[in-house]
Amino acid sequence: MTLTGKTHSGNLPPSTVDPGKIRKDFPIFSRLINGKPLVYLDSTATTLKPAKVIEAVTGYYSRYTANVFRGIYAISEEATAKFEESRGLVAGMIGADPAEIVFVRNASEALNVVYSSWAKTFLHAGDEIITTILEHHSNFVPWQQMALQSKTGFRIWQSDPKGNLSLNDLESLVTKRTKLLAMTAVSNVTGTILPVAGIVKRVREINPGIKVLVDAAQAVPHMPVKVGDWNADFIAFSGHKMLGPTGIGVLWARRELLEVMPPYQYGGEMIREVHRDRTVFHDIPHKFEAGTPHIAGVIGLGAAVRYLTSLGMQSVRTHEQAITTYALKRLQQVPGLKIYGPETADLRGGVIAFTLDGIHPHDTAQILDTDNVCVRVGFHCAQPLHEYLGCGPTVRASFYIYSTEDDIDALIKGIEKVKKVFG
Numbered sequence: 226m227t228l229t230g231k232t233h234s235g236n237l238p239p240s241t242v243d244p245g246k247i248r249k250d251f252p253i254f255s256r257l258i259n260g261k262p263l264v265y266l267d268s269t270a271t272t273l274k275p276a277k278v279i280e281a282v283t284g285y286y287s288r289y290t291a292n293v294f295r296g297i298y299a300i301s302e303e304a305t306a307k308f309e310e311s312r313g314l315v316a317g318m319i320g321a322d323p324a325e326i327v328f329v330r331n332a333s334e335a336l337n338v339v340y341s342s343w344a345k346t347f348l349h350a351g352d353e354i355i356t357t358i359l360e361h362h363s364n365f366v367p368w369q370q371m372a373l374q375s376k377t378g379f380r381i382w383q384s385d386p387k388g389n390l391s392l393n394d395l396e397s398l399v400t401k402r403t404k405l406l407a408m409t410a411v412s413n414v415t416g417t418i419l420p421v422a423g424i425v426k427r428v429r430e431i432n433p434g435i436k437v438l439v440d441a442a443q444a445v446p447h448m449p450v451k452v453g454d455w456n457a458d459f460i461a462f463s464g465h466k467m468l469g470p471t472g473i474g475v476l477w478a479r480r481e482l483l484e485v486m487p488p489y490q491y492g493g494e495m496i497r498e499v500h501r502d503r504t505v506f507h508d509i510p511h512k513f514e515a516g517t518p519h520i521a522g523v524i525g526l527g528a529a530v531r532y533l534t535s536l537g538m539q540s541v542r543t544h545e546q547a548i549t550t551y552a553l554k555r556l557q558q559v560p561g562l563k564i565y566g567p568e569t570a571d572l573r574g575g576v577i578a579f580t581l582d583g584i585h586p587h588d589t590a591q592i593l594d595t596d597n598v599c600v601r602v603g604f605h606c607a608q609p610l611h612e613y614l615g616c617g618p619t620v621r622a623s624f625y626i627y628s629t630e631d632d633i634d635a636l637i638k639g640i641e642k643v644k645k646v647f648g
């Protein structure tokens with residue numbers, strides 16, 4: 226059985242996301258570069274920021290800059306309240322308990338906390354880790370390195386050439402020794418949406434002791450995600466991929482796991498008592514947040530969550546599915562253009578990686594840039610996947626709430642220009 230994370234089967238429900246209106250909230254769209262407007266098709270790398278997020282960040286710096294949890298004075302208390310309010314907003318968005326939300330720098334750090342704290346403590350030589358061929362390096366390299374250093378088994382769940390995984394493969398991949406499945410929810414290259422809940426259920430039927438870590442860097446910003454629906458153990462995502470500031474990310478983990486995991490870093494504010502010979506650590510989540518945190522980043526992320534939840538995550542997904550459908554249709558009509566990943570938008574996130582026959586992706590991107598069409602080229606931090614697909618670097622166009630059909634038309638026009646220059 227091939228697994229799909231299909232999000233809609235019939236007609237799409239109407240989306241309240243109106244990109245024409247939304248673009249007015251993003252100051253960057255008022256900028257002309259070399260006299261031309263911006264065509265931003267790189268939201269998988271990082272998203273643009275709405276004024277509300279920028280104002281939340283500057284508001285902290287201009288009106289109530291102070292450290293959190295430390296000051297017995299009004300602006301410090303204000304900063305602490307806003308900081309914890311953001312934790313509550315993030316928790317609410319994914320249906321979690323705020324105590325289970327750990328602020329880190331980005332999705333990569335969240336995944337590394339699981340590696341450095343949980344895996345290094347609880348995994349031993351002979352235990353097995355499964356990951357998928359679709360992974361970003363951030364959820365691949367830690368497990369590969371763990372295998373090299375600690376002699377844990379490292380097994381890779383392969384996809385078919387379209388980037389789809391087969392549930393049947395789990396029968397042979399999962400064994401009694403499997404301790405961790407580290408998987409993405411949405412590929413940042415093929416866009417494949419994995420049915421996380423179904424996978425979690427199946428692996429636990431085979432081995433109830435398995436922990437599941439989900440890299441949700443391309444899921445939480447783009448579709449409804451609830452921790453109770455997935456039933457995973459760890460979830461990692463980045464603020465900057467969901468309208469928030471850079472330098473702030475989130476690790477969600479089950480309370481009982483966070484409680485037994487040792488701290489990731491030591492320092493101020495993660496302790497309750499320190500004596501010459503011993504330290505008592507703070508409660509979760511503070512035990513994992515040593516030192517002064519990225520206060521402005523957390524507050525900005527709170528504003529981003531507010532913005533996204535006011536649109537509704539199902540509407541965000543519906544808009545992306547519609548724009549991806551349009552993009553797939555237009556790109557499929559270009560002779561010599563090869564698209565990687567599932568064929569239809571209901572099976573994929575708002576990301577399309579492609580190559581043009583005989584034209585190097587870097588040349589493509591450079592010509593596109595002459596009209597401010599911003600795409601990413603390379604391996605997109607997923608080199609094992611590119612090697613598996615048997616392609617070199619690819620061009621990647623990706624979409625978000627502000628993406629319009631005009632953006633796709635500009636991409637197609639740019640590709641025609643590329644073909645003229647190099648064809």
Ligand SMILES: Cc1ncc(COP(=O)(O)O)c(C=O)c1O
Binds near residue numbers: 333442443606
């Ligand atoms: C699927 C996936 N996982 C992890 C990451 C890493 O995110 P960050 O660079 O914010 O740590 C990315 C970034 O592109 C991603 O797309």
